[in-house]
Amino acid sequence: MWNSAYSVQNFVTRTLESHGAMVEQTGFALVEVLLPEDLGEVFDGRSFLRLAFDYEVAQETEDCQFVTFGSYLLDAVTGLALSTGRVVQCYVPVPNLELPSKAAEQIGQTVSFIKCKPPRLKKSYPLEFIYYQLNFRCVFRYDEKREELYSVLVDMHTGRQDSEVQELLPLLQKAIPLEKREHMLPQAPVITMEDAYNRACMAVGPMVRMKMEEIEGGQAGLREKELSKATRYYDRTYEELRRKLFRSRDLERQKRFKQQIAATESDRERRLHDIRERFVVEAEVTLDSIVIYHLPKLNLELEVQQREELFPFEVIFNPLSREVERSLCPSCGKPVMQLARTGGNIHCSEGCASAKVR
Numbered sequence: 356m357w358n359s360a361y362s363v364q365n366f367v368t369r370t371l372e373s374h375g376a377m378v379e380q381t382g383f384a385l386v387e388v389l390l391p392e393d394l395g396e397v398f399d400g401r402s403f404l405r406l407a408f409d410y411e412v413a414q415e416t417e418d419c420q421f422v423t424f425g426s427y428l429l430d431a432v433t434g435l436a437l438s439t440g441r442v443v444q445c446y447v448p449v450p451n452l453e454l455p456s457k458a459a460e461q462i463g464q465t466v467s468f469i470k471c472k473p474p475r476l477k478k479s480y481p482l483e484f485i486y487y488q489l490n491f492r493c494v495f496r497y498d499e500k501r502e503e504l505y506s507v508l509v510d511m512h513t514g515r516q517d518s519e520v521q522e523l524l525p526l527l528q529k530a531i532p533l534e535k536r537e538h539m540l541p542q543a544p545v546i547t548m549e550d551a552y553n554r555a556c557m558a559v560g561p562m563v564r565m566k567m568e569e570i571e572g573g574q575a576g577l578r579e580k581e582l583s584k585a586t587r588y589y590d591r592t593y594e595e596l597r598r599k600l601f602r603s604r605d606l607e608r609q610k611r612f613k614q615q616i617a618a619t620e621s622d623r624e625r626r627l628h629d630i631r632e633r634f635v636v637e638a639e640v641t642l643d644s645i646v647i648y649h650l651p652k653l654n655l656e657l658e659v660q661q662r663e664e665l666f667p668f669e670v671i672f673n674p675l676s677r678e679v680e681r682s683l684c685p686s687c688g689k690p691v692m693q694l695a696r697t698g699g700n701i702h703c704s705e706g707c708a709s710a711k712v713r
């Protein structure tokens with residue numbers, strides 16, 4: 356339906372064009388760019404670039420630059436986009452970074468360990484967490500053309516983009532962003548941009564497919580009507596020719612009718628195929644823009660007692676949702692409520708760790 360190279364290509368060419376560059380596609384995943392003078396500085400004083408967005412194309416093309424995640428060129432273009440709002444930084448205000456008194460109760464409701472005492476909160480400290488909102492523009496092509504924008508929120512610390520994370524999006528969007536950071540905090544580790552992009556694609560895929568099915572469903576009535584109209588027309592023509600063929604005694608004429616019947620049949624196939632084709636919905640998805648949210652959250656260090664042994668565990672309090680976030684199973688990464696510990700390994704009750712140990 357789409358590939359990441361194409362999305363990157365679209366992002367790069369549109370950003371360059373919006374800065375006055377002339378972009379010409381010269382082959383599959385290959386473009387030539389004439390840069391305006393004021394952009395020369397950004398691209399080492401060059402005025403011409405040949406960019407490949409596919410590894411193999413880059414290998415086969417002389418004097419070109421391969422653009423992918425982590426490449427100098429993509430970073431430069433992202434920098435350009437930053438200056439024009441294609442990538443926006445938002446510092447989310449958090450009025451209260453104190454841990455609420457009901458936090459202990461919330462921890463107990465969010466995570467528990469089999470055959471262990473309830474976790475005890477040892478200490479809490481704030482960290483800055485990053486969320487990426489990736490906005491995808493999707494063009495649906497069928498009889499008509501329709502455009503939709505889809506946003507996917509990715510938790511850059513855990514990589515999560517499930518429904519629980521999406522629930523945070525309206526809260527983040529509602530907060531009026533600050534111009535500067537309110538608190539200078541250490542940053543929680545983040546996943547790579549490429550990883551975030553792939554995870555967002557996984558989330559946007561089903562949204563796009565659902566819309567495609569919806570459009571196809573809405574078109575089904577019209578398609579069937581056109582198909583049956585065409586079918587009726589060819590049936591009538593066919594019957595008429597058959598009648599003429601049976602009635603005819605002239606061999607020459609019989610031959611001509613037979614040819615006409617064969618032509619009608621192939622015509623009919625082609626026409627029905629064309630009608631079906633016309634109602635196939637195609638979707639083209641491209642990354643349009645990114646909003647980067649910086650959100651301070653509280654990291655909670657817990658202590659859990661299993662028999663006479665104590666072991667540490669961490670959860671996160673989100674001051675925006677005012678909730679302790681669900682933990683991820685340290686062994687398989689799934690969001691879970693209940694964990695177990697065997698041989699020093701923490702895993703979920705679905706037995707993910709025992710599978711790993713084996």
Ligand SMILES: [Zn+2]
Binds near residue numbers: 684685687704
């Ligand atoms: Zn697990």
